[in-house]
Amino acid sequence: MSSTAQDSTPRGRPRSDEAREAILMAANELLEGAGFGRLTIEGVAARAGVGKTTIYRWWPSRGALAMEALLSKVAPVIAFPQTDCASDDIAAQMRRLARAYRGKTGTVVREMIASSQGDAAIRQLFFDGYLAPRREAARRALRRGVARGEFRSDLDLDAVIDALYGPLFYRLLLGHAPNDDAFLDSVAAAVLTGIRVQRIG
Amino acid sequence: MSSTAQDSTPRGRPRSDEAREAILMAANELLEGAGFGRLTIEGVAARAGVGKTTIYRWWPSRGALAMEALLSKVAPVIAFPQTDCASDDIAAQMRRLARAYRGKTGTVVREMIASSQGDAAIRQLFFDGYLAPRREAARRALRRGVARGEFRSDLDLDAVIDALYGPLFYRLLLGHAPNDDAFLDSVAAAVLTGIRVQRIG
Amino acid sequence: MSSTAQDSTPRGRPRSDEAREAILMAANELLEGAGFGRLTIEGVAARAGVGKTTIYRWWPSRGALAMEALLSKVAPVIAFPQTDCASDDIAAQMRRLARAYRGKTGTVVREMIASSQGDAAIRQLFFDGYLAPRREAARRALRRGVARGEFRSDLDLDAVIDALYGPLFYRLLLGHAPNDDAFLDSVAAAVLTGIRVQRIG
Amino acid sequence: MSSTAQDSTPRGRPRSDEAREAILMAANELLEGAGFGRLTIEGVAARAGVGKTTIYRWWPSRGALAMEALLSKVAPVIAFPQTDCASDDIAAQMRRLARAYRGKTGTVVREMIASSQGDAAIRQLFFDGYLAPRREAARRALRRGVARGEFRSDLDLDAVIDALYGPLFYRLLLGHAPNDDAFLDSVAAAVLTGIRVQRIG
C-alpha cells in the first residue's frame, strides 16, 4: 500500500479556521439581511474582521463565496418517506419541499440559481453541492418504485425528475403562482400516472 | 362643460424617439455581445451617443432597460399550429420554443429571469411583457382542445401550462441536461395524457 | 375677417422686464443666501420661475449674471466729505468704506473680485460698473487737493489711489487682519504725507 | 516608564510617494496650462495615471489640491537682499516679486486668492503655506532696519507690510494697471519714508 504521495505537510502558517468561519457567517448574515445583490467582498471582510486578501485567497469570486456560505448552512435534504407506495412517497416529498421553499430557503435557492446564470463555475458549485444530492435521492425513490413493479423499468429517470420538479422551480422563479399542494399533487399525479406500469385491460 | 378626459398637454420639448431607439438598439447589442452582466448604463450611453441623464430619465434601472430592450426585439410569440389535434399542436410548439431557447434568445431569457430575482419591478416587467402573452397563447390552445372535446373541461389551465413548460425552464436555468425533442415530447405526452377525456372502457 | 395686424393692444410683450427683474432678484437672493459658488443658472431659473433660455439670452455666463445682480443693488458710492482739508476728506472716506466692507458688502465685493479672476469679461464688468466710478470719485478728491495746493501737482493719481486703497483690499481678500481705523489712518497718513507739497525748510 | 511620544505604528500599505508626486505634478501642469477653473479631479487623475480615490483620500477638495500643488513648486521665498540700507533691500525685493507675478506665478496666485474667497480651508492653507513665510521674511527685513536705526522702533510691522504689498496685490487682482517698477518704487518710497527715523531739524 503506497502511502499517499501527497503527504507533504504544508509549510508555513496554516489556514485559520476561525477566519474561514467568520467569513462564512458574515456572508450568510449579509445574504439573509440584504440579499445576494448587496453582498460585497468588502462588506464581508469588514463584518468578519478579516482582510480582503484572506477572502480572495480562498474564494475565486463573490458568487463562489455566497454559494459556499449557503451550502454551509442549507437545510438537509428533504427526505423521502418510504411507505408501500412510491408514488405517494414522491408526492409527499414534493409537498414538503414546496413548504420549505415558501420560506427563507426558497429565497436563497432563487438567488443561487439567479447568480448561477452568469458564471459557469457557480452553476457547477450549485449543482454539485445542492442539486445533485437531492436529485440522487429522488432517483433512488424512483428506482424503488421500479423495483416494486410500480413504475415502468425503461424510464429516463432524469427526465422524470425534471418533469416532477421543473414546474415547482418554474413557479419559484417566476412567482406568478404559488406552489400550493393542489398544484404539486396535480403535477405529481400526471407524471407518475404516465410512468406507471400499465394495467392490462 | 368640457368633458375632455385627456387634457394633459405635455409641456416642454417632447421626448426624442430617435434617442429612445438608439438606446434600445445599443442595449440589445451589448446584451447579445457581452451579456447582461456587462451591460452598463455608461456603455449604453456611449454606444448610443446619448447622455446618461437621458437613460436615467426614462428607465429606473439597468434591469428595466435590459428588459425593455429585450422585449423590443424578441421574436414574436412562437405560434401554435392549428391542426385537428390540440395535443399535437402543443407538443409541436414546445419543440419550436425549445429550439429558439437553444440559441441566443435562451441566454437572454435566462439572464432576465435571473435579474428578476432581486428586483420585483423587473419581474413584473418580464411577466407582463414577455411571459403573460405567451401563456395566454398557450391558454387559447388548451381551450381549443377543450372545445373540441379533446381535453377535460374542468382543468386549471395555469397549472397545466406550468406542468408543460416548467420542465423546459428548469433545464434552461439549471443547464444539467438539454431541452431536446425527446424530453419535451415525453413531458408533453405525460401531461396531455393526464388531461385527456377518458375513454369509457 | 381676422384683422391680422394691429389690434388696439400693441402685440403685448408684458413679460420681458418682469422676467429680468425676477432673475436679478433670484440671483441676489442666492448670492446672499449661499454665495457665488452655489449660484447656478438652473437654480436662478427655478427660483425666478423663468426658462433657462431666457437667462442665456441676456447674460453670457453665470459670472456676468452675478455681477449684474450685484451691481443692481450695490450700495451707492461712499461719498467723500468736502472740508477744508483734502487729506482729512480722503482719510475719512477710507474709514467709511472700510466700515461698509466689514458688513455684507465686503463679502459681495470679495466674491466679485474672486469671480473676476477667471474671466476677463467679468473683470471688465466689475471694473466698469463698480470700481471705475469709485476711483473717479477718489480722483476728484485728489484733484481738489492739488487745486488747493495741498498735494503736489505732478502726481500719478492712479498710483496714489492704488497706494491708498490697495492695503484695504489686500486685507479684505486675505483676511489676515481687520481693516480697522488705526490701520487705515496709518496708510492714509503715510501716502498723503508723501504726496504733500513740501514745506521749504 | 517609556516616554515615547510617537507610538503609532502605521498599519497597512504605506502611502505611495510616487503617486503623491505624480498627482502634484499633474495638478501643476493643469494649473499652468489651463488655469484653476479647468483643473478637475478627473483630469488630474487621468494625467497622473492615478485613481480618483487616491486623490480624494489625501485632499479634501480641488482647491486644497491646487494649493498644495502650487506650494510644492512655488519659487522659494523671494529673498531680501542684505545691503547697508534696509529701505533699498525692501524696494529691491518688491521689484523682484512683481517680476515673478508678471509671469505664470502671478496667474496662479490670483486664482488661489480667488478660490480662497469661498472656502475658509483654502484660505488658511494659502495663508499658512504661502503668505505667512513671505510676510515673516519681510518682517525680518523691517526689524533689521529698526535694529540699524533706519526705521522707527514703534512700528506695527504687519501694517507696514500691508501698506507695502497691498497695492501690489491690488493691481495683481484687479488688473487695471501693471505692477511696474516705477509704481512699486513710489509705494515703497512713500511707506518707507513714513517709517523712517525723523532727522531732527
Added chain:
DNA sequence: AAATAATCGAGACGGTACGTCTGGTCTTACC
C-alpha cells in the same frame, strides 16, 4: 534557537461604474 514560509489584519493602489448635478443647446405649445 534561527531560518524559512505561508498566513493574517490592514489599508493604499489603479480602475470601473455608479447615480446626480449642472452647463449650454434645442425643440415644443402657449399667449
Added chain:
DNA sequence: GGTAAGACCAGACGTACCGTCTCGATTATTT
C-alpha cells in the same frame, strides 16, 4: 415672436467596490 417648460448631449462630481499590492505581525515547520 418671445416665453416656460423641459428634453437633449456632455462631462465632472464624489462614492462604492473591484481585485491587486505592500506592509508588519503571527504561527507553523524545518534546519
